[in-house]
Amino acid sequence: MIVLGIESTAHTASVGIVEESSTILGLASDMYRPPSGGIHPREAANHHVDVLPRLVEEALREASLTASDLGAVSFAQGPGLGPCLRAGATVARMLALTWDRPLVPVNHCVAHVEIARVLSHLDDPMLLYASGGNTQVVAHFSGRYRVLGETLDIGIGNFLDKLWIALGGTFPGGPALEAAALRGSELLALPYTVHGMDVAFSGLLTAALAMAARGADRDDLAYSVETTAYAMLTEITERALAHRKMKDVVLGGGVACNERLRGMVRAMAEARGGTSFAPPKRLCVDNGAMIAWTGLLGLQSGGSVPVERTQVEPRQRTDLVTVPWR
Numbered sequence: 001m002i003v004l005g006i007e008s009t010a011h012t013a014s015v016g017i018v019e020e021s022s023t024i025l026g027l028a029s030d031m032y033r034p035p036s037g038g039i040h041p042r043e044a045a046n047h048h049v050d051v052l053p054r055l056v057e058e059a060l061r062e063a064s065l066t067a068s069d070l071g072a073v074s075f076a077q078g079p080g081l082g083p084c085l086r087a088g089a090t091v092a093r094m095l096a097l098t099w100d101r102p103l104v105p106v107n108h109c110v111a112h113v114e115i116a117r118v119l120s121h122l123d124d125p126m127l128l129y130a131s132g133g134n135t136q137v138v139a140h141f142s143g144r145y146r147v148l149g150e151t152l153d154i155g156i157g158n159f160l161d162k163l164w165i166a167l168g169g170t171f172p173g174g175p176a177l178e179a180a181a182l183r184g185s186e187l188l189a190l191p192y193t194v195h196g197m198d199v200a201f202s203g204l205l206t207a208a209l210a211m212a213a214r215g216a217d218r219d220d221l222a223y224s225v226e227t228t229a230y231a232m233l234t235e236i237t238e239r240a241l242a243h244r245k246m247k248d249v250v251l252g253g254g255v256a257c258n259e260r261l262r263g264m265v266r267a268m269a270e271a272r273g274g275t276s277f278a279p280p281k282r283l284c285v286d287n288g289a290m291i292a293w294t295g296l297l298g299l300q301s302g303g304s305v306p307v308e309r310t311q312v313e314p315r316q317r318t319d320l321v322t323v324p325w326r
Contacts, residue, residue, distance in 0.1 A: 001020045001299070001300070002017060002025065002065065002069055002071055003017070003071055003072045003296040003299065004059065004070050004072075004074070004095070004288075005073075005074045005076075005106070005288045005290070005294075006073070006074070006075040006076065006088045006291060007075075007076050007088065007286050007290070007291045008048045008084050008088025009079070009084060010039060010080055010081055010132055011039050011044055011084075011286075012030070012031045012285065012286040013030050013031075013048040013052050013055060013088070014027070014028065014055065014288035014289075015029075015052065015059040016028075016287055016288030016290070016291060016292040017062075017063045017070075017288075022293060024289045025062070025063035025064075025065065026058070026059035026060060026061070026063030026065070027059060027062070027282070027288060027289050028056075028058035028288070029055070029282075029288070030047075030055060032044040033172075034171055037165060038161055038162070038165065038171055041083045041084060042083050044084050045081075045083035045084045045086065046087075048084055048087040053091070055288075056095070059288065067099045067101075070099065070101055071102070072103070072104055072299045073092050073096045073099070073102070073103055074105070074106050074291050074292055074294070074298070074299075075089050075103075075104075075291065076108045076291050077105035077106060077312055077313055077316060078108065078313035079107075079315055079316045079317070080314055082312065096307065097307065103305060103306075103307060103310055104295040104299050104304050105298075105305060108286075108291075109129055110145055111290040111293070112131075113138060113140075113145055113250075114290065115252070115287075115290035116250035116252050116279050116283075119277070119283070120250050120279075122275070124139075125246070125248040125249055126138065126148075126244065127145075127249070127250050128252070128265060129251075129253050130156045130252075130254075131157050131252075131254050131255060132155050132253075132254060133157070134155050135150060135155045135156045135199065136150040136318060137149040137150070137237050139240065139244050139246065140326055143322055143326070144319055144320075144321065145321070145323060149196070149198050149237075151198070151199055152195065152198050153201060154202060156201060156255050157174060157253070157254055160177055160229075162205060163208055166212075167221075172254075174255055174258065175257075177222045177226070180222035180223075181223040181225070181226040181227075181260065182223075183219040184222055184224070185219075186217070186220040186223070186224070187220075187223065187224050187227060188221060190207050190224055191228075192204075192231070192232060194235055196239070197239050197240050199233065199236055204225065204229060208221060230258070230261040230264050231264065234261075234264045234265055237265060237268065238268050241272065241274070248275050248276075249265060249276050249277075250276070250277045250279075251277070252279070252284060253285075254284060254286065256279075257284050257285065297323075297325040300325060302324070
């Protein structure tokens with residue numbers, strides 16, 4: 001079985017092709033980069049409409065396949081930005097109807113879990129999901145992925161983008177802020193907001209911007225923000241591991257590309273006698289391969305749906321989706 005997957009939840013349009021052995025046969029992506037400020041949902045959706053046909057062709061060409069070789073088409077149903085989700089879903093419906101293939105909706109967060117789980121060869125790890133719009137600690141229990149902890153305000157990636165743009169940078173802010181943090185050395189005192197297994201970043205953003213206005217060194221500020229924010233994420237992950245009596249953790253989402261976060265989580269997991277795994281960076285960020293793989297799992301469990309039941313769900317929560325393959 002070979003499945004094509006379409007990712008379009010936010011700034012990235014991506015098409016992946018995966019076979020039953022979990023081998024990625026093809027992957028093509030294109031990221032919307034606004035000229036200034038953050039993501040404008042309608043402009044990002046227009047970008048996706050423009051590039052997705054080309055990305056489908058590129059993924060098929062890389063995989064040396066034609067449409068006749070595919071067993072199904074899958075797409076990200078949610079959560080995400082409504083216009084962006086609709087762009088991807090429209091392309092997926094068109095392909096499924098044109099090629100006469102089953103259509104499988106996929107939860108974006110569950111896809112991050114499943115691609116990390118298959119690549120890590122860990123049967124039941126906990127997921128630290130750190131991306132632009134989502135920040136969650138997730139574990140499987142009784143047929144679903146349960147959210148044990150999450151952000152109470154904005155996602156970690158949105159926080160980093162907002163901060164970097166306010167400091168004069170451009171979107172996306174995470175990679176540039178990481179580079180600045182590597183040059184910093186002084187740890188500045190910033191708010192550390194953890195509530196049980198939940199976190200909040202708005203106070204940290206306000207404090208960091210106030211420090212910048214008072215003339216704080218930008219590299220030191222970046223270093224301090226990373227250290228503080230990632231310590232918060234590591235703490236709630238450790239608390240969730242202890243709560244569930246688990247040892248292994250995987251990372252997912254664009255912010256999981258950050259080497260400091262990877263190192264902090266790895267040190268925590270190893271201190272507990274467990275392991276930590278982060279997928280290759282091209283599979284941490286939003287990508288069509290994770291949608292294809294999770295769509296394949298869903299298809300094997302009878303998860304295809306008729307076109308009229310493929311409406312997108314921008315606020316679809318991780319813990320409201322069943323995972324019958326587990």
